[in-house]
Amino acid sequence: MSTIIADLITKEEIKNFRIIDAPESHANELRYKLQSAVRLGNEFKSKSEIIFNTTEGPKRVETTVWMLTDSYIQLKNGIMIPLSSLLDIDY
DSSP states (O other), rough: OOOOOOOEEOGGGGGOOOHHHHHOOOOHHHHHHHHHHHHHHHHHOOOEEEEBBTTTSSSEEEEEEEOOOEEEEEEEGEEEEEEGGGEEEEO
16 A cells, blocks of 8 residues: 555546646556556456546546556546556555
8 A cells, every 4th residue: 555645536536637747757667566457457347546646736546447558547438647647556
């Protein structure tokens, strides 16, 4: 479980926030966890906890990760979160 303090929001609320890059990129170190989150979401319909950076501070969402690209993770309904904004992921 992450020690980052972040407000819990729903995936539908993500569009209400301006997502910005994290102070330090964590994309490479989180890549294995992201790949596992995609597998958990697609094969087992299991949710992951994703913490990302916004102009209003860190936000946390508990949802299924559908796809991973070189630059984004995709959630249900086409919601995209840039890898550069990620602070942590847990499942």
